[in-house]
Amino acid sequence: MLRSLIKLYLFVMLGGGASIVFINHAFPQLFHEYATDEVRENFKPYAFAMAYYLQQHPDTQREAALATLKQHGGSGFGLHALQDVAPRLDADQLNDLRDGKLVLSLDAEEYYLPLPDGIIAHAPLDTQAMNGIEALAYGLLALATLLSVLLWVFYHWRDLRKLQDAAQAFGVGRLSTRVQLSRRSNIYDLSRQFNEMAGQIEASIQQQRDLMHGISHELKTPLARLEFGLALLDSPQASERERERQLALRKDVRELDELVTELLTLSRLEQGVGQAVLTWVTVAELIDSVVADVAHDIAERALHLSVHVNGAPEQHVCDARLVARALLNLLRNSMRYARRTILLRAEAGAAGALRLSVEDDGPGIPPDARVRVFEPFYRQDASRDRHTGGFGLGLSIVRRVALVHGGDVVLEESTNGGARFVVTLPEAVAHDRWHQTVSQDSDPPHVEAGVSSAGPRAPEQMRERR
Template identity: 35%
Template sequence: MAWRRLRLGRKLGKMAPRTLFVRATLAIVVPTILLQVIATYVFYEQLWDNVTGRLARSVVGDVRMIAALHTEFPGDVNSEWIIQRARSDMRMTVTFKPGATLPERRAPAFYSILERELTNALESDLKLPYFLDTAPTERRVLIAVQVPDGVIEVLAPLSRLYTTSSWAFLAAMAGSAMVLFGLATAFVRHELQPIRKLAKIADALGKGRDVADFEPEGSLEARQAGRAFLTMRERLRRQIQQRTEMLAGVSHDLRTPLTRMKLGLAMLDDGPERRELEADVVDMERMIEGYLAFARGEGDEEPTPVDVGELLEDVASGARRDGGIVVVGFTGDLAINLRPTAMKRCLSNLVVNALRHGHRVEMRARRRKTAIEITVDDDGPGIPADRREEVFRPFFRLDASRNPMTGGVGLGLTIARDVVRSHGGELHLEDSPMGGLRARLRLPV
């Protein structure tokens, strides 16, 4: 039973509107509309039924009196007097048809309250054969009554059978519903403005853009969310600053003994021991530079408009100077706000990593609906699918020997993903059509 309720809840969730504006508006409008529908139903089924029933009995009473007068006082003179009195006092048009018979009766329409109430009144009060037609011309109702010497036809005006206040009631209900809908729409739109503003600011922060201070506004919950966002932003800034300062201090402390080691090595005689120590010092310097690059990330660089195509060409030119074979291709408008130095470092890491394991690299870029997509393909051996997430971990290398000829310190891909995520994007590794590895970057516009 639990899983059935869960599936039903998911289906209902998919059917529900997706925006908070529509949901909030419906939460206000739907109960009111249901209340109006119920009120209208009660009005028509109770009040209008009662009023229409009483008016119908009044009309049927007049028809019965006309039939009784015609029977009690026959003759043309009396008939003319009855017609005159019916027209002036009852607003009815009466016609006597001597020797006529009633047409065949039909069942009343179930949806017509007027016809239903008239039929009930005729059945209970008239006590004579009759024919009813509620759809004649000139907004009148025809009631024909069989008397011994013929048929009496009575045309009663519709104004005697229902009141126009019912239409006024419907107009008032429809008008109030429209006014309520307009007020609810304006109210919800106003209340959602702080949430939309906070969403834009959070999106800008996620894309690595500087977010200025703002005053939380709106409802209590919206102000609480705004204050929580400002607190989170300050904590992130402090964390990044502390990380950078800590690594800068560590690098300074480590470079001092390294300098002393270099001076000590310069005073030693040339030999295998000296060369081994010099290699160790070079490795330590390379590792320290890698740690600093990872800690700096994008640094304090401000986002600026950058043409991604030109950035790819710049990265490819640097790789070609080092002897690499790099092909670049891009289409469409690729202008976007980026931290150019950080993004160049990211792409350079990907290209260097690709050239280290392959012979040819292709970089492509194109604009999607909401993002710019960059792919870096190589013809190397690739990375097994079950280990592609592991290579993004800091200091992780597939080559367990840590040989500097086959790789760095294990921070290239980590830095690349860190830069892409600081721009609000994502970096994934896939199989390449060239047979090696594909790095796919998506940068939101």
């Protein structure tokens, strides 16, 4: 906005300066007759005094009188014969001189005044005394223009900032954001169109969310009935083939149930900040509880999980349940592709933020796919079998958790060659809205930085992305 203000002021000053130059140079020629009449009227006393002075001296004293007149005439003053100044004037001006009239040059900077005996007094118009005053006047004009521009831009700038803030808030998910401007605002029509657009987008997205939420809820009931029905079908008399089929059906039902749960979670997170219960959380305890949840899976896959929390703040304001869910999703994603090592790190970020990173030594993700991995149901390959698992919603949930906290998540290349996910949770601003409590009810197992959380390690197995 400051750049726009400077450009506007420069355009105004350039336009004003060009107008002043045009007036000073073109107007004397365009209005030469009018200017000549004005100078003649103003010079009447001056012309009378000079003529009277010369008439008081006889012919014998005329040379001395002319010399005295030149001496007191000032810079540029001269006395000439008519034939000496004739080349500088046109026919009309010469006729005026012969008629005893004052003549003004075409640029209105010099005058020719006829005196008795055919003498022509020639001198520049005395404008030097006015130069300083004109400079001051132009300075005041520039200042007045600047103040006028500032006054106009202030209200315009204020309304544009409101529109910009509303657009930013709408872009990060606060779909109920609207712009409230006065009808006298220069951008009132634009703000009204923005509000109409925002209302239509909010209604469309809300309908999609309600539809997904409703479908997910409705799927829960038949899935429960299927689970119950499969349990009733289990009998000791069933053949081995029937048991295998029942087991496969149970796995399919559980997979569908997990998918519905993920959809419900994503739907709730898309509702925005209202879904977060923000409290003071001890960072080390949060990390330990997450590590405890995945310790068994880490041991089964013969992986090594290193945890570093030395650089992390002692406490941070966040929703512990959502942040733990995001970390679990990242860890489970890394477990699918890590070859030997997974690194979980918590550290202090800029301006009091909390940075949580999970990286592995797997094959990594190509740069052109690092943005799309956070899209719902996106998978790097086309396979959706049980070897890789997942539904393509885990990383979407991680991103929504970060956005709910006002932060973000990025995907980078790990120093070990795999993928590195970094979640940034900014420092809380409105502390008075949040419960400043620290849970002391649980005592999760303590994990030393850099020590495997899986206990004794099983033989390591190689895992590759498919």
